[in-house]
Amino acid sequence: MKRTHVYEATHLAAGYENQMIIEDVSLTIPSHQISIIIGANGCGKSTLLKTMARLIKPLAGQITLNGTPIQKIPPKPFAKILGLLPQSPIVPEGITVVDLIGRGRFPHHTFWKGWTTEDDEAVAEAMEIMGVTEFAHRSIDELSGGQRQRVWIAMALAQQTDILFLDEPTTYLDITYQIEILDRLTDLNKKYGTTIVMVLHDINLSARYADHLFALHKGKLVAEGAPSEVITSSLIQQIFDLQCIVVEDPIAKSPAIVPIGKYHQVDSAR
Amino acid sequence: MNKTMNFIVDLRMRHRKQFLSMTFILSLIVCMLSVAMLMIGNTIYPVSDVVRVLMGEDIKGATFAIETIRLPRLFAGLFAGFAFGAGGYVFQTMLRNPLANPNVIGITAGSSAAAVFCIIVWQASNTVVSIASIVGGLATVLLIFGLAKGASFSIGRLILIGIGIQAMLSAVISYLMLIGNTHDIPTAMRWISGSLNGAKMSNLSPLLFTVILFVPIMMYFGKGLKILELGEQAALSLGVHTNRTRLVLIVSAVMMIAVATATTGPIAFVAFLSGPIANRFVGTSYSNIIPSGLVGAILVLGADLIGQYAFAVRYPVGVITGIVGAPYLIYLLIRINRKGKL
Numbered sequence: 001m002k003r004t005h006v007y008e009a010t011h012l013a014a015g016y017e018n019q020m021i022i023e024d025v026s027l028t029i030p031s032h033q034i035s036i037i038i039g040a041n042g043c044g045k046s047t048l049l050k051t052m053a054r055l056i057k058p059l060a061g062q063i064t065l066n067g068t069p070i071q072k073i074p075p076k077p078f079a080k081i082l083g084l085l086p087q088s089p090i091v092p093e094g095i096t097v098v099d100l101i102g103r104g105r106f107p108h109h110t111f112w113k114g115w116t117t118e119d120d121e122a123v124a125e126a127m128e129i130m131g132v133t134e135f136a137h138r139s140i141d142e143l144s145g146g147q148r149q150r151v152w153i154a155m156a157l158a159q160q161t162d163i164l165f166l167d168e169p170t171t172y173l174d175i176t177y178q179i180e181i182l183d184r185l186t187d188l189n190k191k192y193g194t195t196i197v198m199v200l201h202d203i204n205l206s207a208r209y210a211d212h213l214f215a216l217h218k219g220k221l222v223a224e225g226a227p228s229e230v231i232t233s234s235l236i237q238q239i240f241d242l243q244c245i246v247v248e249d250p251i252a253k254s255p256a257i258v259p260i261g262k263y264h265q266v267d268s269a270r
Numbered sequence: 271m272n273k274t275m276n277f278i279v280d281l282r283m284r285h286r287k288q289f290l291s292m293t294f295i296l297s298l299i300v301c302m303l304s305v306a307m308l309m310i311g312n313t314i315y316p317v318s319d320v321v322r323v324l325m326g327e328d329i330k331g332a333t334f335a336i337e338t339i340r341l342p343r344l345f346a347g348l349f350a351g352f353a354f355g356a357g358g359y360v361f362q363t364m365l366r367n368p369l370a371n372p373n374v375i376g377i378t379a380g381s382s383a384a385a386v387f388c389i390i391v392w393q394a395s396n397t398v399v400s401i402a403s404i405v406g407g408l409a410t411v412l413l414i415f416g417l418a419k420g421a422s423f424s425i426g427r428l429i430l431i432g433i434g435i436q437a438m439l440s441a442v443i444s445y446l447m448l449i450g451n452t453h454d455i456p457t458a459m460r461w462i463s464g465s466l467n468g469a470k471m472s473n474l475s476p477l478l479f480t481v482i483l484f485v486p487i488m489m490y491f492g493k494g495l496k497i498l499e500l501g502e503q504a505a506l507s508l509g510v511h512t513n514r515t516r517l518v519l520i521v522s523a524v525m526m527i528a529v530a531t532a533t534t535g536p537i538a539f540v541a542f543l544s545g546p547i548a549n550r551f552v553g554t555s556y557s558n559i560i561p562s563g564l565v566g567a568i569l570v571l572g573a574d575l576i577g578q579y580a581f582a583v584r585y586p587v588g589v590i591t592g593i594v595g596a597p598y599l600i601y602l603l604i605r606i607n608r609k610g611k612l
Binding site for chain 2: 053054055075080083085090092093094095102107109111120123127128133136137156159
């Protein structure tokens with residue numbers, strides 16, 4: 001079972017070259033749960049995730065892990081607690097699946113301690129969870145988008161962190177693969193208690209898979225909580241500027257939104 | 271789970287075996303070429319004579335030829351080749367592009383231009399010329415990285431700026447050669463086309479020292495280099511000190527290449543060819559600093575032997591490596607053009 005951590009941001013501001021993208025965000029990441037950050041394009045979802053993962057320096061405010069400011073934790077110990085799957089990682093030419101996943105073990109190595117059975121076990125376990133064992137020997141270039149994404153997640157899993165961040169893990173994938181990846185991440189959360197935080201575009205899938213939602217609007221946290229509390233037509237109106245009605249997902253019993261458009265009004269639907 | 275374990279352990283062992291056996295074979299080739307370098311010359315001495323001379327025995331003719339001419343030549347080729355190969359590999363891997371290379375982006379040209387300038391304009395001493403060439407190499411790197419930085423760092427832009435700088439420096443060299451005194455030209459020529467001629471044991475110590483100092487440093491940071499390959503964000507989240515790793519690796523690679531250039535002149539394309547050849551042979555699972563260095567040494571020693579003895583006229587080693595390297599550069603450019611991405 002993964003360890004419990006108190007991971008908090010207080011009055012966080014972040015952005016690039018004096019352009020504020022995140023403003024005054026304070027939040028606590030619920031341990032052992034799946035949290036999903038939702039919001040419109042350009043609202044700062046990715047920036048928030050990257051700042052929380054220490055990829056971007058905050059302009060103001062503080063992020064603490066069990067009370068310690070994260071910039072005071074050395075990179076390797078930090079990488080044993082928190083892993084991040086970037087939005088578009090780079091594939092070195094000709095690299096094989098097993099080789100790539102093995103690189104997730106980097107934070108567990110020192111100059112003196114080389115590869116051990118523990119590393120093999122971590123790689124094997126990550127492969128099984130993501131179901132990529134059968135193409136372990138293949139080169140990444142030969143895989144489909146969905147398979148590739150599973151391999152990248154497996155690399156992050158081999159890192160064996162307590163907290164896992166994923167920046168749009170399902171973007172550009174067919175719906176089948178989106179569901180498959182979200183299911184496997186849920187397996188991971190249920191089986192090991194891994195804390196998962198991710199950015200997703202699809203509101204209905206977010207509501208279905210998340211234990212906790214963070215709704216961002218123009219760099220500010222406007223709502224957070226269980227999907228049933230957060231997803232309301234007024235919130236969707238506010239953050240996406242979209243009129244909709246909220247219904248119950250007949251399968252997951254989570255809230256689901258049905259958009260209203262110029263040619264599809266509530267009245268004309270009857 | 272057990273099946274998966276066996277499968278991946280098996281795969282990993284296969285990668286490891288390929289790496290170790292191929293590295294061993296490359297070392298063997300280096301040894302064979304080294305022996306050949308000592309045997310072949312105006313007079314060909316048998317292996318037994320070479321061994322006896324190296325053991326300290328005095329053989330008339332052989333001792334002089336081997337100890338004062340062939341051994342320095344071998345050491346210069348061996349260490350310069352290793353430095354070019356390993357340094358080139360580090361650049362190519364870190365910047366994830368075979369074109370991002372000391373030859374192509376003008377670091378070696380920077381070294382040459384500084385050296386030629388000192389010879390022609392200042393008639394400077396050997397030591398000053400060597401130091402100038404090292405400073406020239408480092409300054410060129412700083413200039414290229416500085417110009418490429420801009421709003422957001424892009425490797426494509428770095429390569430294009432490097433090619434531009436390389437062209438400018440070549441023009442500077444040509445100009446200096448035109449205005450130079452006739453008696454300075456032969457000295458300056460050595461800085462334009464790499465050659466092992468005139469290598470002396472007394473001049474080799476900076477190169478030996480640099481290689482022995484920086485190769486272990488590079489290897490220490492080699493694991494981080496393999497993670498940097500996955501991109502800045504992935505490397506950061508895997509716990510790599512990305513800035514520190516990059517800085518140390520760039521300084522090490524540039525120092526090795528600049529000092530090697532100061533010793534033998536820029537031996538064309540060795541830094542460019544070694545990494546990809548090593549990757550092809552040993553695989554890409556490990557950081558290939560040593561294999562690339564070995565390939566570099568093989569290219570230089572092999573090309574020198576060919577240049578010296580395969581034709582009626584003797585060619586310096588850089589001419590031969592240039593003939594081999596240019597087609598590969600063209601091949602790479604065509605392939606990149608097809609992929610549509612620099």
